[in-house]
Amino acid sequence: GNSVTQMEGPVTLSEEAFLTINCTYTATGYPSLFWYVQYPGEGLQLLLKATKADDKGSNKGFEATYRKETTSFHLEKGSVQVSDSAVYFCALSLTGGFKTIFGAGTRLFVKA
Amino acid sequence: DAMVIQNPRYQVTQFGKPVTLSCSQTLNHNVMYWYQQKSSQAPKLLFHYYDKDFNNEADTPDNFQSRRPNTSFCFLDIRSPGLGDAAMYLCATSTAGNLDTEAFFGQGTRLTVV
Numbered sequence: 001g002n003s004v005t006q007m008e009g010p011v012t013l014s015e016e017a018f019l020t021i022n023c024t025y026t027a028t029g030y031p032s033l034f035w036y037v038q039y040p041g042e043g044l045q046l047l048l049k050a051t052k053a054d055d056k057g058s059n060k061g062f063e064a065t066y067r068k069e070t071t072s073f074h075l076e077k078g079s080v081q082v083s084d085s086a087v088y089f090c091a092l093s094l095t096g097g098f099k100t101i102f103g104a105g106t107r108l109f110v111k112a
Numbered sequence: 113d114a115m116v117i118q119n120p121r122y123q124v125t126q127f128g129k130p131v132t133l134s135c136s137q138t139l140n141h142n143v144m145y146w147y148q149q150k151s152s153q154a155p156k157l158l159f160h161y162y163d164k165d166f167n168n169e170a171d172t173p174d175n176f177q178s179r180r181p182n183t184s185f186c187f188l189d190i191r192s193p194g195l196g197d198a199a200m201y202l203c204a205t206s207t208a209g210n211l212d213t214e215a216f217f218g219q220g221t222r223l224t225v226v
Contacts, residue, residue: 101157
């Protein structure tokens with residue numbers, strides 16, 4: 001079946017630290033990959049996406065590269081801010097956003 | 113500009129009393145979804161509408177139903193809410209058959225069962 005595994009949190013960092021949140025996937029086809037962010041009490045917002053192997057998605061200083069050989073889509077940011085504190089979900093879909101499947105989420109706390 | 117709108121943001125209902133959550137969209141997407149998200153967990157797909165066709169996930173309890181009267185609106189009906197149904201309910205939309213797109217989510221309705 002199709003599934004997403006991401007590192008457990010919470011992750012606690014100081015402001016300006018480097019962030020990596022690991023994500024690996026299992027899929028029967030060639031999925032699109034996404035990172036969504038959820039702020040407290042809010043819905044999900046798309047952070048970035050990649051639709052084929054070796055694509056790099058980027059937004060607001062966050063990046064992730066679609067690695068087919070390692071079935072991974074790790075999220076990185078060079079310098080986190082307090083405002084980045086949220087829950088981050090790695091996700092996949094076999095056809096664009098159709099029936100998106102989510103990982104368990106990783107909570108990030110950034111301290112000033 | 114809000115594209116997927118859920119009402120209400122917060123809903124309190126009594127144990128066993130039917131409740132309806134609503135979702136509307138301005139994107140004209142042909143697919144609409146309902147996800148259930150319990151605290152500190154991943155969103156779990158309950159069902160989706162592909163145009164007018166209803167598609168239930170295999171493990172969605174019968175207590176959960178949905179209606180889609182037109183392209184823009186979709187409702188989630190919980191016939192007899194139990195304490196275990198307290199959760200955030202997320203509505204989402206997407207197009208189908210387009211690889212370079214994603215699901216768009218509303219802000220969610222947080223349901224409390226008392």
